[in-house]
Amino acid sequence: MSLLEISNLSVQFGSEARPFNAVEGLDLSVDQGEVVGIVGESGSGKSVTMMAMMGLLEGQGRIVADQLRFDGKDLLKISARDRRKIIGKDISMIFQDPMTALNPSYTVGYQIMEVLKEHQGLRGAALKQRALELMEMVEIPAAAQRLSSYPHQLSGGMSQRVAIAMAIACKPKLLIADEPTTALDVTIQAQIMELLVSLQKSQNMALILITHDLAVVAEVAQRLAVMYAGQVAELGAVPDIFRRPFHPYTEALLSSIPEHSKGARRLNTLPGIVPGHYDRPVGCLLSPRCPYVQERCRLERPALTVDGASGVRCHFPLSAKEVK
Amino acid sequence: MFSFILRRLGLLIPTFFGITLLTFSLIRLIPGDPIEVMVGERSLDPQMHAAALHRLGLDKPLYLQYIDYVVNLAHGHLGDSLITRVDVWTEFTTLFPATLELAICAMIFAVVLGLLAGIVAAIKRGSLFDHGVMGLSLTGFSMPIFWWGLILIMFFSVRLGWTPVAGRIDLAFDIPPRTGFMLIDTWLASSRDPSLSGAFVDALKHLILPTIVLGTIPLAVIARMTRSSMLEVLREDYVRTARAKGLSPSRVIFIHALRNALIPVLTVIGLQVGVLMGGAVLTETIFSWPGIGKWLIDAIQRRDYPVVQNGILLVATLVILVNFVVDILYGVANPRIRHAK
Numbered sequence: 254m255s256l257l258e259i260s261n262l263s264v265q266f267g268s269e270a271r272p273f274n275a276v277e278g279l280d281l282s283v284d285q286g287e288v289v290g291i292v293g294e295s296g297s298g299k300s301v302t303m304m305a306m307m308g309l310l311e312g313q314g315r316i317v318a319d320q321l322r323f324d325g326k327d328l329l330k331i332s333a334r335d336r337r338k339i340i341g342k343d344i345s346m347i348f349q350d351p352m353t354a355l356n357p358s359y360t361v362g363y364q365i366m367e368v369l370k371e372h373q374g375l376r377g378a379a380l381k382q383r384a385l386e387l388m389e390m391v392e393i394p395a396a397a398q399r400l401s402s403y404p405h406q407l408s409g410g411m412s413q414r415v416a417i418a419m420a421i422a423c424k425p426k427l428l429i430a431d432e433p434t435t436a437l438d439v440t441i442q443a444q445i446m447e448l449l450v451s452l453q454k455s456q457n458m459a460l461i462l463i464t465h466d467l468a469v470v471a472e473v474a475q476r477l478a479v480m481y482a483g484q485v486a487e488l489g490a491v492p493d494i495f496r497r498p499f500h501p502y503t504e505a506l507l508s509s510i511p512e513h514s515k516g517a518r519r520l521n522t523l524p525g526i527v528p529g530h531y532d533r534p535v536g537c538l539l540s541p542r543c544p545y546v547q548e549r550c551r552l553e554r555p556a557l558t559v560d561g562a563s564g565v566r567c568h569f570p571l572s573a574k575e576v577k
Numbered sequence: 578m579f580s581f582i583l584r585r586l587g588l589l590i591p592t593f594f595g596i597t598l599l600t601f602s603l604i605r606l607i608p609g610d611p612i613e614v615m616v617g618e619r620s621l622d623p624q625m626h627a628a629a630l631h632r633l634g635l636d637k638p639l640y641l642q643y644i645d646y647v648v649n650l651a652h653g654h655l656g657d658s659l660i661t662r663v664d665v666w667t668e669f670t671t672l673f674p675a676t677l678e679l680a681i682c683a684m685i686f687a688v689v690l691g692l693l694a695g696i697v698a699a700i701k702r703g704s705l706f707d708h709g710v711m712g713l714s715l716t717g718f719s720m721p722i723f724w725w726g727l728i729l730i731m732f733f734s735v736r737l738g739w740t741p742v743a744g745r746i747d748l749a750f751d752i753p754p755r756t757g758f759m760l761i762d763t764w765l766a767s768s769r770d771p772s773l774s775g776a777f778v779d780a781l782k783h784l785i786l787p788t789i790v791l792g793t794i795p796l797a798v799i800a801r802m803t804r805s806s807m808l809e810v811l812r813e814d815y816v817r818t819a820r821a822k823g824l825s826p827s828r829v830i831f832i833h834a835l836r837n838a839l840i841p842v843l844t845v846i847g848l849q850v851g852v853l854m855g856g857a858v859l860t861e862t863i864f865s866w867p868g869i870g871k872w873l874i875d876a877i878q879r880r881d882y883p884v885v886q887n888g889i890l891l892v893a894t895l896v897i898l899v900n901f902v903v904d905i906l907y908g909v910a911n912p913r914i915r916h917a918k
């Protein structure tokens with residue numbers, strides 16, 4: 254059984270009178286110790302999906318799902334209090350901008366120890382010892398002194414390391430990294446990615462990696478979900494998708510990476526933009542932009558057809574012969 | 578941090594000069610002099626008038642009077658009241674506890690209610706409570722103190738008879754002044770003398786309306802500031818991080834959000850000390866509260882120059898000191914400032 258099983262998740266924002274779906278009918282599963290990449294244009298609902306699962310949209314979005322099962326428990330069916338025992342402990346998350354993700358009023362040590370106190374009840378010397386250990390695990394130099402630093406005294410890369418230390422403090426089964434390197438210098442990006450991957454392996458935790466960087470996905474993820482306008486467009490094993498995308502959107506994304514676009518016959522990027530919240534087409538959400546669009550695509554919204562571990566949401570998936 | 582304190586102290590000297598100059602000239606701009614006011618309607622012999630002015634040194638040219646005043650100040654002499662002959666410092670220190678007691682109560686009232694209302698309004702943004710708090714605080718902020726005081730007296734004291742109309746304590750109680758704070762003095766007195774057992778409650782009743790009247794404007798300001806500061810902080814990424822840690826909502830709000838939201842509120846609270854001193858003058862007049870405010874008003878009416886000049890100077894010094902302390906606290910509360918050079 255999968256560690257995480259999301260079926261038919263929808264997240265709605267806006268007023269009751271004028272609601273819109275930021276996420277619609279999303280299915281995703283993650284196995285123990287697996288790395289799953291999620292890609293998709295800005296606004297496609299990647300962050301919202303993860304925040305919904307973490308319970309971070311409270312009071313903002315309306316969440317419905319057939320199930321949101323983690324480790325045998327449906328996160329939507331348990332009380333907020335019980336969910337908080339899982340959040341930050343078994344599932345944890347790191348965010349895009351490390352410079353704003355830490356509380357400026359508390360020391361780094363305080364913020365790390367807070368998690369340990371909350372979920373593991375550590376106190377006194379054991380607490381301090383474990384915090385130090387975590388700082389060393391994320392390779393922060395002079396860890397002991399750094400414990401009493403304030404966030405504004407740290408660089409972006411250091412702050413992200415601290416955020417990672419906080420996230421892995423209770424040995425989570427699942428770590429969600431939402432564009433963990435986007436806000437960092439290019440040289441630092443690779444270091445942080447490397448750290449995440451090595452921690453994922455050594456801790457044997459599952460990792461959901463949200464990113465815009467397909468090259469990183471190719472390198473570290475076993476499976477990939479491609480999101481478009483709040484839905485999963487395509488889902489499958491990384492080598493398969495990279496070798497042979499079924500969804501026109503995936504194909505367009507892949508051809509926008511430089512090495513893939515070499516010799517590509519079609520445009521590397523799709524013309525047009527993601528449809529707005531209130532003017533979603535009746536048919537396939539990609540239909541206004543899709544180079545292969547047909548009459549049926551404009552009239553009828555395709556479902557995600559799953560075949561084993563892979564799936565595609567398209568009436569006319571690209572066949573093998575179309576992609577060389 | 579140290580140089581920050583030094584710089585702030587350096588600014589105090591010109592401020593003090595400004596205040597002395599202002600009070601010195603303003604009180605002399607009001608027509609009439611102390612002798613005329615003292616003599617009142619009775620006709621005044623011009624010769625005696627001149628002699629009296631000479632005795633007080635008020636016949637000298639103004640710039641000489643000002644220099645005398647500043648030189649005396651520099652020696653620590655605040656002078657005597659022209660009317661009572663008691664020195665200004667003694668009068669100030671005997672009356673000040675009454676004002677301080679009222680101001681402290683008003684501040685506690687404003688800070689406690691203001692923070693609570695602001696926090697709840699921010700958390701329940703857009704709710705009926707939020708709109709209520711915002712509406713009431715706007716009303717409270719624009720409330721003329723005099724009118725507000727009279728309304729409260731008419732309703733609670735006159736119509737309902739719940740609270741006394743004026744003063745700090747019923748005349749039936751003879752409370753020996755020990756600290757100058759009526760609540761503490763009545764408490765001490767009642768523990769010795771059982772016949773004074775009702776005095777504490779009586780003092781408390783006397784405090785209620787003045788506290789509300791004086792605290793209303795600071796309450797409104799603090800509630801609004803807390804709400805907007807809180808709303809801003811609740812949108813911050815680090816609040817999301819705190820929630821992603823699985824912390825309880827109260828921990829997220831009070832430990833993570835409030836700590837940061839309080840930083841700007843603290844400054845506003847500091848500024849309210851000045852507002853409170855100004856408001857105390859009116860409030861004490863309405864409620865015949867024997868404090869600094871009433872003392873200053875009386876002194877202005879009598880053209881009691883030393884009392885007006887130095888009384889205002891003492892109050893101003895106090896306000897400046899409090900703001901100074903608040904600035905330092907601000908640095909303590911905000912690590913980014915504490916570490917700046």
Ligand SMILES: Nc1ncnc2c1ncn2[C@@H]1O[C@H](COP(=O)(O)OP(=O)(O)OP(=O)(O)O)[C@@H](O)[C@H]1O
Pocket residue numbers: 266267275293294295296297298299300301302313
């Ligand atoms: N709290 C919110 N209230 C209303 N709308 C929201 C809220 N959070 C997100 N949205 C909307 O939901 C949509 C999906 O946003 P989301 O942040 O998940 O995109 P994303 O895929 O993570 O994009 P990016 O790559 O830019 O991070 C966006 O159009 C956004 O405007």
Ligand SMILES: [Mg+2]
Pocket residue numbers: 299300301431
């Ligand atoms: Mg995002």
